[in-house]
Amino acid sequence: xxxxxxxxxxxxxARFVEELASWLRIPSISTYPxxxxxxxxxxxxxxxxxxxxxxxxxxxxTTAGHPLVYAEWLAHPDQPTLLAYxxxxxxxxxxxxxxxxxxFEPAIRDGNMYARGAVDxxxxxxxxxxxxxxxxxxxxxxxxxxxxxxxGEEEVGGEAIDTYVQTHSARLKADAALICDTHMxxxxxxxxxxGLRGILYTExxxxxxxxxxxxxxxxxxxxxPVHALCVLISRLKDADGVIHIPELNAALQAPPSVEKQFWxxxxxxxxxxxxxxxxxxxxxxxxxxxxxERLWARPTLEVxxxxxxxxxxxxxxxxxxxxLAKVSLRLPAGxxxxxxxxxxxxxxxxxxxxxxxxxxxxxxxxxxxxxxxxNLFIQAxxxxxxxxxxVPPVFTREGGSIPVAALFDQVLQLPVxxxxxxxxxxxxxxxxxxxSLAQFTKGMATVADFLGRLQR
Amino acid sequence: xxxxxxxxxxxxxARFVEELASWLRIPSISTYPxxxxxxxxxxxxxxxxxxxxxxxxxxxxTTAGHPLVYAEWLAHPDQPTLLAYxxxxxxxxxxxxxxxxxxFEPAIRDGNMYARGAVDxxxxxxxxxxxxxxxxxxxxxxxxxxxxxxxGEEEVGGEAIDTYVQTHSARLKADAALICDTHMxxxxxxxxxxGLRGILYTExxxxxxxxxxxxxxxxxxxxxPVHALCVLISRLKDADGVIHIPELNAALQAPPSVEKQFWxxxxxxxxxxxxxxxxxxxxxxxxxxxxxERLWARPTLEVxxxxxxxxxxxxxxxxxxxxLAKVSLRLPAGxxxxxxxxxxxxxxxxxxxxxxxxxxxxxxxxxxxxxxxxNLFIQAxxxxxxxxxxVPPVFTREGGSIPVAALFDQVLQLPVxxxxxxxxxxxxxxxxxxxSLAQFTKGMATVADFLGRLQR
Numbered sequence: 058x059x060x061x062x063x064x065x066x067x068x069x070x071a072r073f074v075e076e077l078a079s080w081l082r083i084p085s086i087s088t089y090p091x092x093x094x095x096x097x098x099x100x101x102x103x104x105x106x107x108x109x110x111x112x113x114x115x116x117x118x119t120t121a122g123h124p125l126v127y128a129e130w131l132a133h134p135d136q137p138t139l140l141a142y143x144x145x146x147x148x149x150x151x152x153x154x155x156x157x158x159x160x161f162e163p164a165i166r167d168g169n170m171y172a173r174g175a176v177d178x179x180x181x182x183x184x185x186x187x188x189x190x191x192x193x194x195x196x197x198x199x200x201x202x203x204x205x206x207x208x209g210e211e212e213v214g215g216e217a218i219d220t221y222v223q224t225h226s227a228r229l230k231a232d233a234a235l236i237c238d239t240h241m242x243x244x245x246x247x248x249x250x251x252g253l254r255g256i257l258y259t260e261x262x263x264x265x266x267x268x269x270x271x272x273x274x275x276x277x278x279x280x281x282p283v284h285a286l287c288v289l290i291s292r293l294k295d296a297d298g299v300i301h302i303p304e305l306n307a308a309l310q311a312p313p314s315v316e317k318q319f320w321x322x323x324x325x326x327x328x329x330x331x332x333x334x335x336x337x338x339x340x341x342x343x344x345x346x347x348x349x350e351r352l353w354a355r356p357t358l359e360v361x362x363x364x365x366x367x368x369x370x371x372x373x374x375x376x377x378x379x380x381l382a383k384v385s386l387r388l389p390a391g392x393x394x395x396x397x398x399x400x401x402x403x404x405x406x407x408x409x410x411x412x413x414x415x416x417x418x419x420x421x422x423x424x425x426x427x428x429x430x431x432n433l434f435i436q437a438x439x440x441x442x443x444x445x446x447x448v449p450p451v452f453t454r455e456g457g458s459i460p461v462a463a464l465f466d467q468v469l470q471l472p473v474x475x476x477x478x479x480x481x482x483x484x485x486x487x488x489x490x491x492x493s494l495a496q497f498t499k500g501m502a503t504v505a506d507f508l509g510r511l512q513r
Numbered sequence: 514x515x516x517x518x519x520x521x522x523x524x525x526x527a528r529f530v531e532e533l534a535s536w537l538r539i540p541s542i543s544t545y546p547x548x549x550x551x552x553x554x555x556x557x558x559x560x561x562x563x564x565x566x567x568x569x570x571x572x573x574x575t576t577a578g579h580p581l582v583y584a585e586w587l588a589h590p591d592q593p594t595l596l597a598y599x600x601x602x603x604x605x606x607x608x609x610x611x612x613x614x615x616x617f618e619p620a621i622r623d624g625n626m627y628a629r630g631a632v633d634x635x636x637x638x639x640x641x642x643x644x645x646x647x648x649x650x651x652x653x654x655x656x657x658x659x660x661x662x663x664x665g666e667e668e669v670g671g672e673a674i675d676t677y678v679q680t681h682s683a684r685l686k687a688d689a690a691l692i693c694d695t696h697m698x699x700x701x702x703x704x705x706x707x708g709l710r711g712i713l714y715t716e717x718x719x720x721x722x723x724x725x726x727x728x729x730x731x732x733x734x735x736x737x738p739v740h741a742l743c744v745l746i747s748r749l750k751d752a753d754g755v756i757h758i759p760e761l762n763a764a765l766q767a768p769p770s771v772e773k774q775f776w777x778x779x780x781x782x783x784x785x786x787x788x789x790x791x792x793x794x795x796x797x798x799x800x801x802x803x804x805x806e807r808l809w810a811r812p813t814l815e816v817x818x819x820x821x822x823x824x825x826x827x828x829x830x831x832x833x834x835x836x837l838a839k840v841s842l843r844l845p846a847g848x849x850x851x852x853x854x855x856x857x858x859x860x861x862x863x864x865x866x867x868x869x870x871x872x873x874x875x876x877x878x879x880x881x882x883x884x885x886x887x888n889l890f891i892q893a894x895x896x897x898x899x900x901x902x903x904v905p906p907v908f909t910r911e912g913g914s915i916p917v918a919a920l921f922d923q924v925l926q927l928p929v930x931x932x933x934x935x936x937x938x939x940x941x942x943x944x945x946x947x948x949s950l951a952q953f954t955k956g957m958a959t960v961a962d963f964l965g966r967l968q969r
Contacts, residue, residue, distance in 0.1 A: 088827030148829060155724075213827050240730070254729070258828045267792030268611070269943040272815045273710070273913020274696070276843050277754075277807035278787055278796040283816040283838075287743035288752045296744045296866040298733075331734055336723030340734040341868040351733035359728045360739040361831050366818030368837060371544030371669050372714045372876045373604060374913075375817050375942050381824060382739075387732050410752040412797040420828045457729020457830075486831050487725040 058196060059509045065191040066501045073501070074170070074494065076106070077183040078163040080145075081172040087123055087146035087213045096209045099145040099179075100124045103207050106186055111193045112205070120217035123209030130193075131202040137511055138202035140231035140471065141189075142461055143182030143238065144211035147174035148486045155488035169491040177485040180492035181237035181478060181500065182207065188504035200512040204231055211238075211461070214258065214421025218461055222468050232472075233434035234465045235507075237500070239455050239477030242325060244496065247442040249435060250475035252353065252454030253462055255388035255425035257397050261286065261405060263365075263380045264414040270376040282380040283365040285413045290382065292408035294358040298342035298351075300386075301408075304400040305356060308392060312354050316454075320349035325451070334482050353454035357387040383420075387456060390425030398422070423460025424467065432472045434511070441507040442476070445499050476507070514652060515965045521647040522957050529957070530626070530950065532562070533639040534619040536601075537628040543579055543602035543669045552665045555601040555635075556580045559663050562642055567649045568661070576673035579665030586649075587658040593967055594658035596687035596927065597645075598917055599638030599694065600667035603630035604942045611944035625947040633941040636948035637693040637934060637956065638663065644960035656968040660687055667694075667917070670714065670877025674917055678924050688928075689890035690921040691963075693956070695911050695933030698781060700952060703898040705891060706931035708809065708910030709918055711844035711881035713853050717742065717861060719821075719836045720870040726832040738836040739821040741869045746838065748864035750814040754798035754807075756842075757864075760856040761812060764848060768810050772910075776805035781907070790938050809910035813843040839876075843912060846881030854878070879916025880923065888928045890967070897963035898932070901955050932959070 066073075085099035086092045100117055103126045107115045112128040123146060131138065150160035150173045158164035160173035170180065192199050206229065208218040222229060242248045265280030272279075294300050312320075328348045331340065342351045351357075365380025367373035388397055402417045409415045428435065430452045442450045455475070465471045478500035484490045522529075541555035542548045556573055559582045563571045568584040579602060587594065606616035606629045614620035616629035626636065648655050662685065664674040678685060698704045721736030728735075750756050768776075784804045787796065798807045807813075821836025823829035844853055858873045865871040884891060886908045898906045911931070921927045934956035940946045 088825070088829065090826070149823070149825065151823070151825075212829075256729075256830070258830070265791075265793070268940065268945075270791065271913065271942040272813065272817065272841060273712075273843065273911065274937070274941070275787070275791065275808070276813035276815050276912055277811055278798050278804045279791055280793060280797045281815055283819050284746060284750060285752075287746040287816070287819075290740060290743040291747040294740060296741075331731070335721075335726065335731065335735055337721065337736060337868065339868050341736045341866070342734050348734045352731070355733055357728065357732035359732050359737055359830075359832055360743070360822065361728065361829060362822030362824040362833065363739050363743070363819050363836065364824035366816065367605070367607075367839060368818040368820035369544070369605065369607075370546075372839065372841075373544065373668075373817060373942065374712070374714070374815075374841060376815055377818065380819065383823060383828065385728060385828075385830060387729065410797070412793065412795050455729065456732055457727065481730070484724065485730070486727040486829065489724075 059506060061195045062191045062505045063502055065195045066187060066505060070498065073183065073187045077170065077180055080179050080183065081163040081174055082161055084161045085146050085209065086149050087210050087215065088149060093123070096123045096146055100126050100209055103145055107205060110186065110190045118221065120221065122215045122217045125217060125221055126207040128205040130199055132198050133202055136201040136513055137232040138204060139511060140204045140206060140229060140234045141185055142206050142234060142236045143185065144178045144208050145182065146209040146212050147177070148212050152488060157489055165494070168494050170494055171489055171491045173490055175490050175492035176479040176483040177490065178211070178238045180497055184478065184497055184500035185237055185504050187501045188508060191505055192508060200509050204229065214423060214460060219464060222464050226469055229469055231469070234471045234473045236459060236462055236473060236475050237477055238459060239475050240479030240481055240483060241477060242327065242451065242453065244480060244493065246325065246448065247446045247450040248453045249438055249442070249450045250455045250477065251428040251430055251452045252390060253426045253459050254456055255390065255392060255394055255463065256385055256423050256458035257388060257394040257401065257419065258385040258421045259401065260418045260420055261382045261384055262416045264378065266378050269378050272374045272376050275376055279376050280412045281376050282413060283377060285410050286363065286365065286380045286382055288410055289405065289408045290360055293404060297344065300356060300358045302400050302404045305397060309356070309389065310391065312350065320347045323347065323349055330481060352456045354389055356389060358384065360384050387458065388425055390427040392425065394422035394424060423458045424463035425458065426462045426466050426473065428473060434472050434474050437510040438474045438476045438507055441503045441510055444506055445503040515962060517651045518647045518961045519958055521651045522643060522961060526954065529639065529643045533626065533636055536635050536639065537619040537630055538617055540617045541602050541665065542605050543666050543671065544605060549579065552579045552602055556582050556665055559601055563661060566642065566646045574677065576677065578671045578673045581673060581677055582663040584661040586655050588654050589658055592657040592969055593688040594660060595967060596660045596662060596685060596690045597641055598662050598690060598692045599641065600634045600664045601638065602665040602668050603633070604668050608944060613945055624950050626950060627945055627947045629946055631946050631948035632935040632939040633946065634667070634694045636953055640934065640953055640956035641693055641960050643957045644964060647961055648964060656965050660685060670879065670916060675920060678920050682925055685925055687925070690927045690929045692915060692918055692929060692931050693933055694915055695931050696935030696937055696939060697933060698783065698907065698909065700936060700949065702781060702904065703902045703906040704909045705894055705898070705906045706911045706933065707884040707886055707908045708846060709882045709915050710912055711846065711848060711850055711919065712841055712879050712914035713844060713850040713857065713875065714841040714877045715857065716874045716876055717838045717840055718872045720834065722834050725834050728830045728832050731832055735832050736868045737832050738869060739833055741866050742819065742821065742836045742838055744866055745861060745864045746816055749860060753800065756812060756814045758856050758860045761853060765812070765845065766847065768806065776803045779803065779805055786937060808912045810845055812845060814840065816840050843914065844881055846883040848881065850878035850880060879914045880919035881914065882918045882922050882929065884929060890928050890930050893966040894930045894932045894963055897959045897966055900962050901959040
């Protein structure tokens, strides 16, 4: 049976690439309110695709924010049910002038599809849809029961899916969840993610004088919010990468020794890979911990952006009245973002120099997740990956957060299979984001195989 | 004679205000290359005004940057010659949405003229031109010899006037220079500036990885140039306002005790004035020095702007590849900006964390100045101010830099009279810049009186 499915995938490969390109052309940037219509178009695209595959139930669900797309095909009372998740929204594409081809005009170069959303996450949703289509068109149905839930607010930490899952847990009942929104270690070394950090994303605003001032007339006595913000940020995390939030440090727990050993040894030289991907000679961060532990299990504090005063061409001798920074914390599984926010806010107030007014706002948050590699669904995914790639996957963690994984874990109490086909150099969230078409192809085959293996 | 001149000023006051408004309507922003035509229009306006006053020689001098306007009226071999300086270029007007009336549509409210350039420096040049016109039209000439030199690059620290003065020192020979580009302590307390700090304006660029990165995939090991820039800036100047550039601190000299006494005592409660002007409850800066010393005589280090990463609406989990800051140092008279730049650059390199590439560029520089209050030209200015305001002026320093004053001091070896009619709350370089029309009126009368007093 799986042979016919794989043949179907091969026969229709060019069309699947074209369909992905047509979806990528829709600039569904969820963070820009003026793009709401485009976000909805991307949802409609997915809705129509699910209908075409043959799902008997397909719904576009209106929410307070961007819509959810839900589909179900429950033809086998004796078979398990898989809940497949993905998101059809994308990050902003700025800085636009760094793209070699426009972010919303997909271009194929050197076997890669370049576009905003290519790997994060439209390409990875598309390969799941292709696997589902192949089963449906080849066998007249799916080997197991499948529910599909796609959201349009993943990149902005929106509340819609959270609310929906909380209020529709019976409808979403399943035996496991599949999330294709991560990357594997390399194109030759598949991996499965069994741990995710949570996230807390904040905005800090620093205020000084009533209005902008001339540095010649007031320099030496005037508050300078840009300087105060720099002082604050350098106190929150010092030059050695050490975060100074006492309650957070006290709440951290020692990792399992087997994982700690892998991080210490780094047998696959992932550290070398990181250096090459980033194009740097040395890593930064806490020297007391090995790079993989810093990347996967330690909390992080990053400034994503900072803005204040005059930064145009030339020289303007202004002392600005305010400055702003976007700062996030990545949190090991088990930490509650709300609680960490309280600790963070306390530290921000303690570290702000006298003479300034500071405000901190929580923009979004999500909890982390830890899974056991022994779970049967994870084992099925591992077998499917080995079948496609010829080598068994290694179990890793991911530094990034997928709040929905924590949601499925905590509210639906599902084992979550985090099987992603991105590669580390895909440049997600950056200019020239890409998705390897070879990975796209292998991903379809792997997911199709995974679906078959779940059949009892 | 001076009575007739003053009467002329009163009779033509409304027209002088209209003429100023017409000049202010020209958006002569020297830092924006696309505004070059407007800068030239502002020069032409001044040229035509000088011709109308009756100057027998008026020239618009083409330079590598914006033009200079030069005029001379040398009818009295037995009289002294005054070189009057001003600038017709203005600062950018951003942020535009904070202006109550558009920056280039002059509006009169509550006895003030609101516009970009109102006080800095078109309004102050205009009152000198009015005084010259009044003498010329009333007496058929000027009481002394006058040379006028106006530049269009003051706000960008341009090289044109520097080059011209260096190469035309014979033509610009004079007995003293008059610069109306400062403010007095209050509308009731005139003051004369006898000291100016120099300036060194730089841009710092911090670079990390080859491209922007996703904080989930790389946070904990990736360089974050925004963070490194914050660390650097907080090391250059700490939270207590102390600058950490060892060679600079070693080069500072103790101030004259009479000035130190005035700064310590602050008999006019200028500190209270500063607090009210800034709309703050406390001053910041080096607590080991009184506010007036910090404002007028200590070096300063200010961040005028900072930019890096994502600062739009919403949340983007990017680790940016680079960040930028504009940083200036104000320098007590006697320090050489070039030498200080070498010290600064050394400190920047020493304080940049490992794993980053940093570049520092000097955008502009100017030396400071110290004058003796005993100088005859300064005494004449003091008498003119006392005649107009009814109280003698106090001698102060100015925190800001006027590079041309140092140029006249060093190259032409002229005593420099820094007589300004701005008020501390004029908001120069900020939104809603204004010039008090009462000060405009008194300024004309004072300059006219000053010109008469210079007659032998």
